[in-house]
Amino acid sequence: MENNIELKNVSKKYKGFELKDISFNVPQGCIVGLIGENGAGKTTTIKSILNITNSTGNIKVFGKELxxxxxxxxxxxxxxxxDSFLSEYLNVKQVNSIMKEIYKKWDENKYISLLKQFDLPTNKLIKEFSSGMKMKLKIATAISHNPKLLILDEPTSGLDPVVRNxxxxxxxxxxxxxxxxxxxLSTHITTDLEHISDYIVFIENGKVIFDLPTDELLESYGIIKCSKExxxxxxxxxxxxxxxxxYQYEVLTNNKNNIKIKYNIxxxxxxxIEEIMLFYIKGEK
Amino acid sequence: MNMIKGLIKKDLLNLSSYKASLIIVIFCCGIAIISTGSINYGPIIICTILGMISLSTFSYDEISKSNKYILGLPTSKKEIIKAKYILAIGATIIGGILGLLLTILVANMMNYLRPEELININYESLIITTIGGMWGISLIQAIQIPSIYKWGAEKGRIQMFILLFLLILAILGIGFLIMKANLNINLEMIESFMNKFGIVLLILAMVVMFFISYKISYKIYKNKEE
Known part of the structure; x- marks a missing residue:
């Protein structure tokens, strides 16, 4: 399987924060969820992929060095x-006229049909849109040039469950x-990923804690609730x-079948995914 | 080039909210020319307003936090800076020309309608004043754009005024030193030289100012993290 993104030992140092040797792939045909707390390094990773920030290491997108x-x-x-878009002081038609100049393959018809599908008003300024409407506009803008890769930073944060769905x-x-x-897709709302992602990359304190297929993660991890003894x-x-x-201990394992046999549990x-994340962040060892 | 066009279009669309205030200012300028008969201020005011409005695009970008998004588009930091300079220079030139044409139009119209109170139109002096005004606003832009890239739109404005103040202080200081040194300066020769080459020198100085300013802005923005 070919990868659309390959990250090898990507590092970046800020004052008080360090992204340390981040490595993972985003294969073709897959949705990869990048999870972690706020400030764990998700956005820095995305900024590194887009060359918005200068980081060290090897980043390849579509097999080419970015x-x-x-x-x-x-x-x-x-x-x-x-938290960032073209401008809040434009309307959706103006966004179209700008993006036509920016992307060679901009598909105006697709953009207009997406606006209709999302029921977005054409005469209002973006700053008057609700959070859900703003996000839908951002998504319509992101996919209207038929890109091979979508990079989404917190696309569902602050949205109600209906819009999220x-x-x-x-x-x-x-x-x-x-x-x-x-x-x-980077998010801290992990429930979204259980339904759509193929891989989960968990970042904590600037380090990759795990990079696993979602099915494997949900199948092999387990929580044992037991007494102190x-x-x-x-x-x-x-x-x-x-x-x-x-009254009890809760224990996270990444090999529940082994535990079942070994300890007769x-x-x-x-x-x-959220519970797994919380065990890694808040759990004791 | 298309990318630069797109970025300029974004800024122009952002600025479209200034349309009404611009029309009011032009209208007020017209009234001022008519009532005072002084035509030299028209081009300077319009050029200054357009030149300063063009810089407010930085504030729009800051409010919308759009720089991060724009850097994720198929563009480069060089193109982003170029778009800003093209807009700033364009606004100054258009402001100067528009101000000049409007002043000539209003003055001639009034002379036609009110022949008993003729407004004296000295075209040569009007052109020199316009270019002088354009030079002044270019100087502010050339200082302010790198300041904004360094300190942001809000702080950059304060830093720009400090820099401008220091610049004026330096010029006054040099003047004072020349006076103190009792240097024999041939003012007539300077005046005749300026009459001959003044416009060319001002335009050349504008080009050099913007070139240096662009280079500084790029150096600052290249290393800036969004």
Whole structure:
């Protein structure tokens, strides 16, 4: 499987924060979720991929080095940033007239049909839009030049569940239209990813904690709820972290089948991505 | 080039909200010319307003946090800066020409309608004043654009005024030193030289100012993190 993005040992140092040797791939036909707390390094990773920030390491997009073929590569990227867009003082028609100049392959008809589909008003300024409408406009703008790769930074944050679901549907359709496409989606709303992502990359304190297929993550990880005595029987190598509750221990393992056989434990809960993330961040070892 | 066109279009569309205020200013200028009979201020005012409005695009970018997004588009930092300079220079030139034409139009119209109170139109002096005004606003732009890239739209404005103040202070200082040194300066010769080559020198100085300013802006922006 070819990769649309390849990151090898990407590092970046800021005052008080460091992105350390980030490596992961975004294969064609896949949605990769980049998860982590606020300030974990997700946006810095995205900025490094787009060469917005100067980082070290090796970044390839569509098999080419970004710094050498930046414009050519960016023609094939659709971009959605949570906190940044062209301007708040434009209307959607004006956005169209600007983007026509910017992207060689800008598809005006597609853009207009997306605006209709998303029910976006043409006469209002963007600053008068609701958060959901703004995000839909950003997505319509990002996909109207039929890019091979979508890079989305927090596309669902601050949106209600109905709009979030609509937006996730758009991403699903986008991927289904062409198997060479891919999406890199950074979010801290991990429930969204359980439904649409193929891989999850978890970043914490500027480091990749895991990079796994979503199915494998949800199948092999488990939460054991047990008494103190049972917890003390567990070998440290067999679990990732634990949380001490008032009446019981909760233990996260990444090999639940092994635990079941080794310790004869029958009930192991299937964790959500959010729970896994919380165990890594807040759990003890 | 298309990318630069797109960026300029974005800035112009952002500035379209100034349309009404611009018309009011032009109208007020017209009234001032009619009532005072002094035509030299018209081009300077319009040129200054257009030149300064063009710089407010930086504030629009800052409010919308659009720089990060724009850097993710198929563009380069060089093109982003070029677009800003083209807009600033264009606004000054258009402001100068528009101001000059409007002043001539209003003055001639009034002379036709009110022949008993003729407004004296000295075209040569009007052109020199217009170019002088354009030079002045170019100097402000050439200082302000790198200041904005360095300190941002809000702080940049303050820094620009400090720089301008220091510049005026330096010029006054040099003048004072010349006076103190009792140097024998042939003012007539300077005046005749300026009459002959003044316009060319001003235009050349504008080109040099913008060139240096562009280079400084690029150096600042190249290393800036969004």
């Amino acid at each position: 710094t050498k073929k930046e414009k050519e590569i960016k023609e094939e990227i659709g971009l959605v940033l949570d 609509e937006i996730l549907d758009i991403f699903r359709k986008y991927i289904e239209e062409d198997e060479t496409r891919s999406i890199l 049972d917890f003390l029987r567990l070998d440290e190598k067999d679990y990732i972290s634990y949380k001490k509750g008032k 029958t009930t192991i809960d299937k964790p959500s």
